[in-house]
Amino acid sequence: MKKGHIIGxxxxxxxxxxxxxxxxxxxxxxxxxxxxxxxxxxxxKPIHVVGHLKKDTAGxxxxxxxxxxxxxxTFMLIDNEGIEQEVFYNEPVPADFTRSExxxxxxxxxxxxxxxxxxxxxxxxxxxxxxxxxxxxx
Amino acid sequence: xxxxxxxxxxxxxxxxxxxxAIVTAYAYYNYFKANELEKAGWRRFSRxxxxxxxxSATLIAFSLFEIIYNHRFEYFYAYSHSSxxxxxxxxxxxxxxxxxxxxxxxxFWNVVLGAILIRVNKVWEAPVxxxxxxxxxxxVSMILGVVIGDLKIGSSPFILLRDATQAxxxxxxxxxxxxxxxxxxxxxxxIWMVIHPPTLFLGYASTLVPFAFLMGGLxxxxxxxxxxxxLPWAIFxxxxxxxxxxxxxxxxxxxxxxxxxxNWDPVENAVYVPWLIMVAAIxxxxxxxxxxxxxxxxxxxxxxxxxxxxxxxxxxxSGVLGDSSVHSFTDLGLSGQLLIYMLFFAVIAIFLSARAWxxxxxxxxxxxxxxxxxxxxxxxxxxxxxxxxxxxxxSIPVWNAIVEGFGGISNMxxxxxxxxxxxKFQLWFAVVLALLTxxxxxxxxxxxxxKALKDALVTxxxxxxxxxxxxxVLTKVYDWQYIIVVLAGTFTITANSVILFRLLRKATFxxxxxxLAHIGLGMVLIxxxxxxxxxxxISINMSGLTYSNSWEDELNKEHVLLWINKPTQMKDYTVIxxxxxxxxxxIPEYVPAKLLExxxxxxxxxxxxxxxxxxxxxxxxxxxxxxxxYFNVEYYQNETLKFSLNPMSQFNEGMGGLISSPDSKIYxxxxxxxxxxxxxxxxxxDWKEDEIYxxxxxxxxxxxxxxTYFDGAEVLKEIxxxxxxxGDVAVKAKLRILDYDVEKLLEPTFIIRNxxxxxxxxxxxxxxxxxxxxxxxxxxxxxxxxxxxxxxxYVVMKAIxxxxxxxxxxxxxxxxxxFSVAIFRRFDEFKKMRDKGLEV
Numbered sequence: 001m002k003k004g005h006i007i008g009x010x011x012x013x014x015x016x017x018x019x020x021x022x023x024x025x026x027x028x029x030x031x032x033x034x035x036x037x038x039x040x041x042x043x044x045k046p047i048h049v050v051g052h053l054k055k056d057t058a059g060x061x062x063x064x065x066x067x068x069x070x071x072x073x074t075f076m077l078i079d080n081e082g083i084e085q086e087v088f089y090n091e092p093v094p095a096d097f098t099r100s101e102x103x104x105x106x107x108x109x110x111x112x113x114x115x116x117x118x119x120x121x122x123x124x125x126x127x128x129x130x131x132x133x134x135x136x137x138x
Numbered sequence: 139x140x141x142x143x144x145x146x147x148x149x150x151x152x153x154x155x156x157x158x159a160i161v162t163a164y165a166y167y168n169y170f171k172a173n174e175l176e177k178a179g180w181r182r183f184s185r186x187x188x189x190x191x192x193x194s195a196t197l198i199a200f201s202l203f204e205i206i207y208n209h210r211f212e213y214f215y216a217y218s219h220s221s222x223x224x225x226x227x228x229x230x231x232x233x234x235x236x237x238x239x240x241x242x243x244x245x246f247w248n249v250v251l252g253a254i255l256i257r258v259n260k261v262w263e264a265p266v267x268x269x270x271x272x273x274x275x276x277x278v279s280m281i282l283g284v285v286i287g288d289l290k291i292g293s294s295p296f297i298l299l300r301d302a303t304q305a306x307x308x309x310x311x312x313x314x315x316x317x318x319x320x321x322x323x324x325x326x327x328x329i330w331m332v333i334h335p336p337t338l339f340l341g342y343a344s345t346l347v348p349f350a351f352l353m354g355g356l357x358x359x360x361x362x363x364x365x366x367x368x369l370p371w372a373i374f375x376x377x378x379x380x381x382x383x384x385x386x387x388x389x390x391x392x393x394x395x396x397x398x399x400x401n402w403d404p405v406e407n408a409v410y411v412p413w414l415i416m417v418a419a420i421x422x423x424x425x426x427x428x429x430x431x432x433x434x435x436x437x438x439x440x441x442x443x444x445x446x447x448x449x450x451x452x453x454x455x456s457g458v459l460g461d462s463s464v465h466s467f468t469d470l471g472l473s474g475q476l477l478i479y480m481l482f483f484a485v486i487a488i489f490l491s492a493r494a495w496x497x498x499x500x501x502x503x504x505x506x507x508x509x510x511x512x513x514x515x516x517x518x519x520x521x522x523x524x525x526x527x528x529x530x531x532x533s534i535p536v537w538n539a540i541v542e543g544f545g546g547i548s549n550m551x552x553x554x555x556x557x558x559x560x561x562k563f564q565l566w567f568a569v570v571l572a573l574l575t576x577x578x579x580x581x582x583x584x585x586x587x588x589k590a591l592k593d594a595l596v597t598x599x600x601x602x603x604x605x606x607x608x609x610x611v612l613t614k615v616y617d618w619q620y621i622i623v624v625l626a627g628t629f630t631i632t633a634n635s636v637i638l639f640r641l642l643r644k645a646t647f648x649x650x651x652x653x654l655a656h657i658g659l660g661m662v663l664i665x666x667x668x669x670x671x672x673x674x675x676i677s678i679n680m681s682g683l684t685y686s687n688s689w690e691d692e693l694n695k696e697h698v699l700l701w702i703n704k705p706t707q708m709k710d711y712t713v714i715x716x717x718x719x720x721x722x723x724x725i726p727e728y729v730p731a732k733l734l735e736x737x738x739x740x741x742x743x744x745x746x747x748x749x750x751x752x753x754x755x756x757x758x759x760x761x762x763x764x765x766x767x768y769f770n771v772e773y774y775q776n777e778t779l780k781f782s783l784n785p786m787s788q789f790n791e792g793m794g795g796l797i798s799s800p801d802s803k804i805y806x807x808x809x810x811x812x813x814x815x816x817x818x819x820x821x822x823x824d825w826k827e828d829e830i831y832x833x834x835x836x837x838x839x840x841x842x843x844x845x846t847y848f849d850g851a852e853v854l855k856e857i858x859x860x861x862x863x864x865g866d867v868a869v870k871a872k873l874r875i876l877d878y879d880v881e882k883l884l885e886p887t888f889i890i891r892n893x894x895x896x897x898x899x900x901x902x903x904x905x906x907x908x909x910x911x912x913x914x915x916x917x918x919x920x921x922x923x924x925x926x927x928x929x930x931x932y933v934v935m936k937a938i939x940x941x942x943x944x945x946x947x948x949x950x951x952x953x954x955x956x957f958s959v960a961i962f963r964r965f966d967e968f969k970k971m972r973d974k975g976l977e978v
Binding site for chain 2: 058
């Protein structure tokens, strides 16, 4: 076998390792139902859940519980299938959190009651889609 | 009054630029095909056409800037990206905050590069400029803003606000012009954001140059000659892209709150990958120049680097990333156009190279292990694998989109912990690269066999082991992975330094580019290892609280809550939060916010009290960006104030809330990096129920938790803001409130006029107190105070120590110098050949 072939095989082997790890380490989008099933099956891999904050009829966010030392909090997230779940986030409340339209939590169930988010992505009402132009100074 | 002229000019120039780009491509094609007689005529025409294109492109940029500079908020672009309060240098950032502005910037750089190429290159003009003109046509089409039926081509930055939104106000008054714009994203209000995008887009633009030379070479069957003119540009491109990446990383470090400089965000990856490929391309091109091998690899890499830039643009600007990126790029409906742009050039490049493939000269002889070609090839392969490892997971959203496009369901998400995921590969690849550069450089400068190699490497090896041992012991690097990183980094630094000194002794500085860049790489590697691997959160688990849940006690709380004036111990420091400050024009220090009251004018405030020698009570002062609050935190060691940091936060209605930026104390060997994660909102306090206190002058009592002295009262002759009449009685009570080491004087006032009682309460938002003088009981010599509490001011802060981060920054600068030296050398080579008439 020529040296070129060995190197070629080496490259292919590394490329395969990369592809396999990328697939293996890739997270997935789940609902709270499937996420809880994963937890029960002993799978602690962090997953993504897309949802929105629980709001009352007046549109105010409910279920936001900031810890006394203000460095962490829990909130209620309703996923796209309508399942409600308490989520804990070990960070202070992000500034525009209550204004967000949708929230992606990345994390896993700690036990059957609580979902722990390692990271939160928020989609906020984009200023580009703003259709209200302030009439100030008319 | 709506000014239509500038917008129309801009739009007209866009159309002119688009048409002239196509005409230029056509003209250069004819110049390329024409016989000797007609050549001069076509060349003249092509150049004029390109000049028209260049001028119109410049005028597009001018029109857009005019709209922003003159605050023409009737235009959507100015309204949504700028505001009156912005200083001029941030107006420049507003220019490229929007995607349309970014495209204009890109177009403009291509014009500059094209003009330089026409001047510098004699024989390559026609084919290269055809590629240029076609690229320009695609880019200008992105901002064309033409709608044909349902087909929308491009998104114009020159549309009026009333056409862009359906706000009801325009039905009542179509000529309505908003008073002010919604402002520039405060995160972009940073000096690095003024220069980072132009650098990055110059990097993007410059990848076109080697690609255009390659296309020219393939079409004219000069399969190898394109390398010489392309090489200096390829190095230029890699340098500028690298510089853009570093500036972006530095910007993220000083303005974003994610606690570092690199986050493996898709937007970052999208630039990193083409850069890696371009660096690989440079190496194979240099090899080809020396020994006529690796031509095919060079061709593939040059094409790949150009296409990857287009792919990056597609990823970032098509909206396909959606949830997976924290960067909020909106979909302007350009995804189709961007895709066509990318596929067009990908197909052409693949077709041309496939057609030429069997004619491309290759070297039959197998590269020996003791040849530089072999090691360079391994290095280029490593770079390619690095790029592959990053682009693959970054493309997961694209994969989902494709699967869903075919009706399938794909719920793949990017790795949950991106930093850990990418680092575990990139770190080891980088170690391999570092070792390869050390070995490769020795092969590069001399013919070498096994024994000679051993002799050459043994000294640098011993030196670097000794230095590494020193570093490991002194800085306590005990993790085996990091020990390897230190070894690899110092090895490449020593080995390349040895080469550098040899070169400097024998030859000129001109040849030193490679060794310098590689020394920089070694330093970057070591700097990253320390600043990220040994980054230490010192604001950890400070509250002393225990939680009701056992699982919550196991988690590390990485933030600290600081109440105003209350000393808190944080590792080696005692820290005290001292309240909010503002930046005032002409004053070198931050000014307490409580001394200033903003007026109705933008960035203007009236002084409520004297402050040092800077201003007197009642003075008007100008603020630097009035929305910015600086949270002053003092750091003490052994009871002495060492320094104070002022992390920034800005409440920005338009951007949807609070946006914060860190502040760092920079030492030679480490940075102390701090940022504010949450704070008290005292704009609309929710006062608690009344508390009534009765006190006689001279009494001491407790208000809330504060020790309070009632020092007595005073009858007033005049009061600010009130005109006292005959018979009015005004009394001011003097309360002294102690909060740790701070003493505050609060003076509520009580007025009697015609048996009517008026009360002027005092509000101290730092203490969260509202006190009013309710009544005076002369018979008991008592004063009655009403107190409402809210909340003492506080911040929630995170503090991280980042050791040896300066090694990283210095390393990147050395690397950039290395690139510059190499550009100079390669361009000089090209110029000499050209001037001898040997350019073919």
